[in-house]
Amino acid sequence: MNYKMIFKVLGYILLIIALGMIPPLLISAINKQTDMISFAISILLTVLTGFVFAKIPITKKKIKAKEGLAIVTLGWIFASLYGALPFYLSGSIPSYVDAFFESVSGFTTTGATIINDIEVLPMGILFWRSFTHWIGGMGILVVAVAILPMMGTGGFHVFKAESPGPITDKIAPRIKDTAKILYGSYIIITIAEFILLLFGGMSPFESAIHTFGTLGTGGFSTRNASVGAFNNSYITIVISIFMIMSGTNFSLYYDIYKGKWKEVIKNSELKLYLGIIGISVLAITINTNMSLYHNWFESFKHSLFQVSSIITTTGYTTFDYEQWSTFSKGILFMLMFVGGSAGSTGGSIKVIRILALIKLIKRELTKILHPRAIVSVKFGDQPVSEDTLLNISSFFMLYMVIFIFGSIIISLEGIGFMGATSAVAATLGNIGPGFEFVGPTHTYSDFSIFSKLLLSFFMLLGRLELFTVIALLTPKFWRNGL
């Protein structure tokens, strides 16, 4: 194991994190708020550690899959550990474990909070809290492009076969170029949403915060009542659309830019993603209109927003959906296990895997009717190998295993079934709010320290596609090649 190289890269990551703390430092300086000092100290500590790590002399540059796994997992952990400093040092979050939870929740773009009253926090802290979403979102795009395919995991290999976007060798032969294209889209969409929210009457500060939360599919807000506090249909619709855009494969924006509309329209993951959103919005609109709102536009608006928010794993709310019927809540719960598209900032299982699994089930049905037929699953014209299908299947199974055992452990908190299961689903899927104990009007503050750490671990697991983190926990990982 090339430890030196691992820590060197971690050093660079910490330097980026320190860089990210400068905007909130400036904001608190301009507003002459007390959190300025905490940012200064945090930056100092982070830069110091970053430099020490980055200066490690390396003997060999090459890294293998193993080192890639270690860098990704430790990268997120270190970012969260240091990213928690401003929360803790400013006294905004008095317990370091809580600050760490909030920081993990930020960088994994989850948006689960332990803060009961966000509105009293200083502006620098609020900015940093949401900026971690934006950094984390960008981070996951790199990982999806550069690290996961190295290990044949992450659903990206499927996506590669599916969409001949900038990912394949034709357009951008090197990973760096691909990453640049994704970043370009990410930044352009960020600017677009920021401007559109300004038009809606939001302050520049709140526009930025909610843009960060949307693009990273995170969900941290400036208001206790989340987006609902603005009570503004324009803002609701704009954020809905940008959440859906952030849950879309970013390489498709490159295709659009290149005028390849045909490829975009033919993309089967996109079709399924929009199809699930459409049907869910329709079902919930009808159901909530009958049972609650008795107003078609209100029903549609809240339904569109909540469906977009949950499927993309953002977690913003405009309404206390606990008041909805079991039917509508059930659809939301189901969407928690769908997630965004491959190559997006959305978390959870992801649409491409759901698509592969649907095709696999179809294949098995065909095989029962024609036992001797050889049937292969295809994405577009490309057949998907049985190995890839088994990888996707085992991802799904492992996701369920962690969800089930996680829920049982969390239920030891003495909370109800919905609270326990949705807390795990909402952290593992990087969503944020769940139901009952962790519903839209609640926070994660009442959990024990043990549960907070476990849920932080689930956020990390989910964000890094399970296997990445779990491989590190196996004895085999450490056995040879140390």
Add this chain to the structure above:
Amino acid sequence: MNYKMIFKVLGYILLIIALGMIPPLLISAINKQTDMISFAISILLTVLTGFVFAKIPITKKKIKAKEGLAIVTLGWIFASLYGALPFYLSGSIPSYVDAFFESVSGFTTTGATIINDIEVLPMGILFWRSFTHWIGGMGILVVAVAILPMMGTGGFHVFKAESPGPITDKIAPRIKDTAKILYGSYIIITIAEFILLLFGGMSPFESAIHTFGTLGTGGFSTRNASVGAFNNSYITIVISIFMIMSGTNFSLYYDIYKGKWKEVIKNSELKLYLGIIGISVLAITINTNMSLYHNWFESFKHSLFQVSSIITTTGYTTFDYEQWSTFSKGILFMLMFVGGSAGSTGGSIKVIRILALIKLIKRELTKILHPRAIVSVKFGDQPVSEDTLLNISSFFMLYMVIFIFGSIIISLEGIGFMGATSAVAATLGNIGPGFEFVGPTHTYSDFSIFSKLLLSFFMLLGRLELFTVIALLTPKFWRNGL
């Protein structure tokens, strides 16, 4: 499609069902109860239809996979349609849809009931209700041995590789002999439990009823409070043990009979099955002792009984487990998705599949660490093909898809989340009772006709291993070869 042959076989099945109605007819005759007439009419109708079908002249005897699927599915439906007659004609269940639900629940060995007061029913009706469990249990053993392997489904091909029991060609080359061996075990265990329950002070009638419910892993009782009504530790323990035995691969009894203890001990499905039971009983014993019973023996007894009852998909209860903590209830809910072993009368996903899925996840972890390694999943010394693994994966996925969509549809009844999800889990897994709306002190009587029919369909789906039934619903099935 060889329709003639299908209906001929259905005719034989109906004649068997008619034969099965003779014991309850005799019981009601001896006890001079009014339900005698209803049995006489039911037998007449069933025999008539059976004869008409069985007398169909056939041109070709050969049946293919397609016809096998049709026979199995239609067989269970016809048995249930005619098996419902005594309930309906005797007036015990005034609605035919309800009677059909009860009959499907019996033959699929589910044990979900729509009868609110069982204790007022005449003895013949009670006997027939439970006897359908016993017949259904025997039926599913034939299907597992004779029909499912023909279609490469049902997990039996895995089980075949795993356990060189009487299934492989060595001992009993022909399916008939295998079936005989399974039947032999089934009948011997039936007699053993019957006698042991008599020793516990149960009447011969109630001993028979509870033996039928145990062997078929059904769960219909003579008492509203189920096995808890007897308030007898001896009976509780005896039934627990026999439930566990009924959820065990029946071919292992043949191995024991032949003195092949080594093969039994080495059987990895058995180890996992007993392991899950052991850990679950331990966890629930500790948890319920702390939170509720404050008595180790009571805690152990109820925990052992309830764990055995749910994992084997029987559904008997000795205690209103709704009073347990979310933790203990969570474990029970999880066990609803485990089920019995392959080649047993238990339903749900089944231990052999869970084992294969665990091994598949392990394989993927190894592959991430060693991307170029070729790793195969093995049962004992036999490698399992990727095709089989994909079949098992897609079964698991399809099970989840039906569970999720089923729950959402059932939630339209306006019931809570736990009620809706557990009703689907308990019918699809052939268990019987669930939580809240369908908890141990409730019945399925309050569902609408639509939901009752849908839940009946889920019982059938679960019992016949999903694909068997769903294949029949695809257009492809009917397209060619009609």
